[in-house]
Amino acid sequence: MPIYVKDNIFVLETERTQYVFGIDNSGLNRHLHWGAKCDPADFFIETFGDENSNHTMLDEYRQEYTVFGSTMYRECALKVRFPDGCRELDLQYDGFAQEGDTLEVQFSDRHYPLKVRLCYELTPGFDVFTRWVRLENTGDRPILLEKVCSAEFSLPSQKPYTFRNTNGAWGGEGIECVQTLTGGALVFESRRGISGHNQSPYFIAYQNADEASGDVYFAALAYSGNFKVSAARDLYSFTRIHVGLNDFDFSYTLQGGESFETPKVFCGLAKGFGDMSRQMHKFTVQNVLPQAFAEKPLPVLYNSWEATGFDVNAENQMRLAEKAAAAGVELFVMDDGWFGARNNDRAGLGDWFVNSEKFPNGLQALISHVNSLGMDFGIWVEPEMVNADSDLYRAHPDWTYHYDTRTPHELRNQRVLNLTRADVQAYLFELLDRLLTENNIRYIKWDMNRPFSETGADNLENPQMLWYLHTMAVYTLVDRLRARHPQVQFESCASGGGRSDLGALSHFDEVWPSDNTDAIDRMTLQKTYTLLRPVKTMRAWVTDVGGPNKPTSLEFRFNIAMQGALSLGGDLTKYSEADMEICRENVALYKEIRPLVQFGDLYRLADADEDEFLCTQYVNKSKTESVVFLAARGTRFYKKRVILRLAGLDPVRRYRLEFDGKMIEKSGAYLMEAGLAAHIRGADYNTVLRLFAV
Numbered sequence: 001m002p003i004y005v006k007d008n009i010f011v012l013e014t015e016r017t018q019y020v021f022g023i024d025n026s027g028l029n030r031h032l033h034w035g036a037k038c039d040p041a042d043f044f045i046e047t048f049g050d051e052n053s054n055h056t057m058l059d060e061y062r063q064e065y066t067v068f069g070s071t072m073y074r075e076c077a078l079k080v081r082f083p084d085g086c087r088e089l090d091l092q093y094d095g096f097a098q099e100g101d102t103l104e105v106q107f108s109d110r111h112y113p114l115k116v117r118l119c120y121e122l123t124p125g126f127d128v129f130t131r132w133v134r135l136e137n138t139g140d141r142p143i144l145l146e147k148v149c150s151a152e153f154s155l156p157s158q159k160p161y162t163f164r165n166t167n168g169a170w171g172g173e174g175i176e177c178v179q180t181l182t183g184g185a186l187v188f189e190s191r192r193g194i195s196g197h198n199q200s201p202y203f204i205a206y207q208n209a210d211e212a213s214g215d216v217y218f219a220a221l222a223y224s225g226n227f228k229v230s231a232a233r234d235l236y237s238f239t240r241i242h243v244g245l246n247d248f249d250f251s252y253t254l255q256g257g258e259s260f261e262t263p264k265v266f267c268g269l270a271k272g273f274g275d276m277s278r279q280m281h282k283f284t285v286q287n288v289l290p291q292a293f294a295e296k297p298l299p300v301l302y303n304s305w306e307a308t309g310f311d312v313n314a315e316n317q318m319r320l321a322e323k324a325a326a327a328g329v330e331l332f333v334m335d336d337g338w339f340g341a342r343n344n345d346r347a348g349l350g351d352w353f354v355n356s357e358k359f360p361n362g363l364q365a366l367i368s369h370v371n372s373l374g375m376d377f378g379i380w381v382e383p384e385m386v387n388a389d390s391d392l393y394r395a396h397p398d399w400t401y402h403y404d405t406r407t408p409h410e411l412r413n414q415r416v417l418n419l420t421r422a423d424v425q426a427y428l429f430e431l432l433d434r435l436l437t438e439n440n441i442r443y444i445k446w447d448m449n450r451p452f453s454e455t456g457a458d459n460l461e462n463p464q465m466l467w468y469l470h471t472m473a474v475y476t477l478v479d480r481l482r483a484r485h486p487q488v489q490f491e492s493c494a495s496g497g498g499r500s501d502l503g504a505l506s507h508f509d510e511v512w513p514s515d516n517t518d519a520i521d522r523m524t525l526q527k528t529y530t531l532l533r534p535v536k537t538m539r540a541w542v543t544d545v546g547g548p549n550k551p552t553s554l555e556f557r558f559n560i561a562m563q564g565a566l567s568l569g570g571d572l573t574k575y576s577e578a579d580m581e582i583c584r585e586n587v588a589l590y591k592e593i594r595p596l597v598q599f600g601d602l603y604r605l606a607d608a609d610e611d612e613f614l615c616t617q618y619v620n621k622s623k624t625e626s627v628v629f630l631a632a633r634g635t636r637f638y639k640k641r642v643i644l645r646l647a648g649l650d651p652v653r654r655y656r657l658e659f660d661g662k663m664i665e666k667s668g669a670y671l672m673e674a675g676l677a678a679h680i681r682g683a684d685y686n687t688v689l690r691l692f693a694v
């Protein structure tokens with residue numbers, strides 16, 4: 001995977017695409033191409049002059065990384081304030097360094113001691129590559145960073161692009177919004193301290209694309225805090241996109257001799273949304289996820305939250321564990337309620353000590369019981385938070401973000417701990433380390449249930465750094481705990497999917513994507529989740545949610561949850577023997593198809609929102625096995641036969657499958673081209689087809 005450098009032009013080649021930029025005679029960085037491969041020798045840098053005094057040539061230039069200043073008025077990627085008050089950047093090109101698949105292009109300010117390095121890394125076998133920026137203050141006086149993006153992108157066509165992002169909410173994280181940018185700007189951002197439930201830290205931009213075809217440009221930011229993705233189309237019809245830390249209430253003091261590295265952006269160009277997802281799934285498993293569990297199948301998990309809420313105790317957890325083990329569960333997780341005075345959400349957060357009334361023999365008795373049933377044990381924590389009614393808050397009221405002159409806004413009766421303080425970090429590390437050292441715990445669900453407010457942090461000389469430093473502190477805590485307890489898996493949760501970005505997935509093994517466990521809503525949410533995030537990281541519970549408004553059978557709920565990392569979350573003590581049999585059968589089936597679901601290639605064949613039914617197919621690497629899930633909440637207008645054209649199979653191989661109660665054998669070509677006529681009917685239709693190469 002070559003990187004060609006000639007005459008200050010940098011040509012980066014991925015498997016099927018090319019990304020090109022260069023430096024012109026005046027030292028400006030200029031974006032040249034992102035698309036199909038051309039002869040690298042053909043690229044050159046055109047220079048053109050001003051059109052008139054109001055629209056300068058800089059308006060028209062596509063830059064690789066735009067800095068604030070001069071006659072450049074559009075959105076910039078970098079803005080700083082030098083110690084003497086100058087807010088203008090003027091970069092000169094200094095050279096580049098290339099090491100294997102990594103390229104660093106170096107600039108420095110013509111007057112001030114600031115170095116700016118644009119970094120790129122290619123990953124063999126992928127059209128996904130990585131970008132980030134490194135800044136260095138080589139002087140001895142502080143430089144204030146006011147905006148620093150991880151990357152700027154220029155899209156090739158001058159026709160408008162359509163953008164897919166989310167306009168979600170708690171319980172509706174994956175609700176998509178699709179809009180075409182003809183002029184002005186689109187902004188997707190978070191200002192809440194976490195990446196959040198609403199908009200997503202990525203862009204997906206295209207013109208005429210669908211699942212299987214069309215150029216799809218995408219980039220996902222690996223950052224779990226306040227982010228900003230802004231796209232603009234200018235008077236020359238160019239679409240440019242900036243991705244990075246949100247400049248909302250942001251600044252960062254770069255002291256003399258210090259460096260700052262932005263979060264990474266994983267970006268690429270794919271043929272259709274399906275290709276984009278498959279590339280990002282593999283790329284993330286191989287290059288982003290913590291490697292300890294990345295290539296291992298995730299266990300079938302049971303979580304107690306929807307069954308017992310805060311009312312956990314040794315007795316009821318043991319009863320649930322026995323039922324979970326009987327269903328074939330491999331990891332039993334006790335959720336909220338096990339510590340301090342945590343009988344409801346009004347007290348106890350921060351006191352990470354076992355509640356001795358609920359667990360008179362400590363956690364040990366429960367864990368031993370769970371282990372004796374053949375399951376691992378996992379537990380819930382919410383380390384970044386404190387209830388005012390807690391021993392921790394009574395001892396350290398100054399450990400939260402606050403202003404002495406302002407009344408703290410509580411959400412869910414809790415306040416956010418100031419994780420930029422070393423003493424808070426030490427307290428949390430010590431308690432969590434002790435919890436993991438003293439108990440045989442194999443999984444942590446790390447929750448975070450409210451956005452920030454009253455963001456005072458008088459421990460910091462520059463309190464506007466807290467947004468960034470908080471996120472880094474979470475990553476560091478998790479990394480330190482992982483280093484001490486490598487046997488423990490970590491799941492990222494923030495009131496559901498409030499922290500489910502690629503930054504979280506650089507430190508956590510899996511994600512709780514939504515508190516909404518309604519199988520019908522999950523048909524939509526799971527599609528959005530897996531656009532850019534691996535299937536295996538998507539925890540999916542079968543619960544008792546549904547109700548008279550949207551009744552679904554237990555089989556239906558399994559069908560949907562088996563399309564991710566299958567988990568159970570219902571009150572199993574209330575399940576009939578027939579329900580338990582359904583659980584046993586489906587968990588056993590899932591264990592057989594798990595390698596396909598968690599590591600196979602995903603094809604979205606039909607969409608619950610557009611096609612009335614959902615059809616997803618997973619194919620293994622060698623194309624010898626595949627599984628197809630079909631589900632519909634009810635079809636309308638007598639429509640019942642749909643031709644299922646499968647995907648991803650070997651056209652010349654023959655496959656056996658049970659279809660409509662009969663064993664049939666067909667070629668991959670037939671299954672993909674002619675297809676199978678499936679009879680989809682009923683209010684609760686669901687089926688799983690398994691294909692085996694003959």
Ligand code: DGJ
Nearest residue numbers: 305335336493495496515
């Ligand atoms: C929010 C999470 O999303 C739920 O799954 C559960 O863990 C609760 N918090 C517990 O308070």
